[in-house]
Amino acid sequence: MQLVLFQESRTPTQDVRPFRTQLLKWVGNKQRFAHEIASLLPSDVRTYREPFLGSAAVMATLAPSRAVGSDVFLPLIQIWQTLQEDPDQVKTWYAERWRRAAKANKVEGYERIKASYNHHPNPADLLFICRSCYGGVVRFRKADGYISTPCGVHQPISPESFSRRVDRWHRRLDGAEFRHMDYREAMSLAQPGDVVYCDPPYSDSQAILYGAQAFRLPELLEAIADCKRRGVFVALSIDGTKRSGKHRCDLSIPDGLFEREVFVNCGRSMLKRFQMNGLSLEDHVVADRLLLTY
Secondary structure, three states, X not given: OEEEEOOOOOOOOOOOOOOOOOOOOOOOOOHHXXXXXXXOXXXXXXXXXXXXXXXXXXXXXXXXXXXXXXXXXXXXXXXXXXXXXXXXXXXXXHHHHHHHHHHOOHHHHHHHXXXXXXXXXXXXXXXXXXXXXXXXXXXXXXXXXXXXXXXXXXXXXXXXXXXHHHHHHHHHOOOEEEEEOOHHHHHHOOOOOOEEEEOOOOOOOOOOEOOHHHOOHHHHHHHHHHHHHOOOEEXXXXXXXXXXXXXXXXXXXXXXXXXXXXXXXXXXXXXXXXXXXXXXXXXXXXXXXXXXXX
């Protein structure tokens, strides 16, 4: 497997411009460097597929003419479905909760919306929580999916600003379809010439987060091998290095499955920012590992 770094002179597969207008805050969000990942995806593909959709940063940056985004987490995928089908509804969801929180003490308002979500998980409450929780790190209790993240110290953006973001994202994802399904089903639907970008929960660093408890990397690697046999291109973002390169995450990757390995500088760890409550993060610069089957 060939190791390449973005600093080296390898010609990217395609030229993708940065798109840094974030819609959802989500742990592992790739918004700041999504264009670097997207630039290494094949330029001539039938359908772009993202089976661990999360914040959809790479999809929105790439803005493909034909795409399928999916996730096993229903409230999350309902946000994306509504964005495509009725963007004004997404604006209303956010504005109603922003004003509700603004009328009360900020923390009290946030806690009421969080309690509403925990009583009945739904996309509208989740949307506001993602934008206003501490550090943008939404944590879910393993047993029942209960959100435990406290209110953030920042002021959530205004409904007017958020509405402008909704409009931009709606245009960029015009060619996408969003489905609620497991990654294995989603990847089995990929056809020769499609590209699948996988951004699963990271086993080395995200065990406390949604989906990570039930996720098994060997099963994903089997699905990737099956895609490769069928002529589907796959790119996988996974644990790379932590502690400013001092610790390299050990992963059991089958020989011959991937052709290239790229390390992407992610900056300071979002999760450590949450855990350390504002302390210095100089020793917590992380890099993702991007593995390519082509």
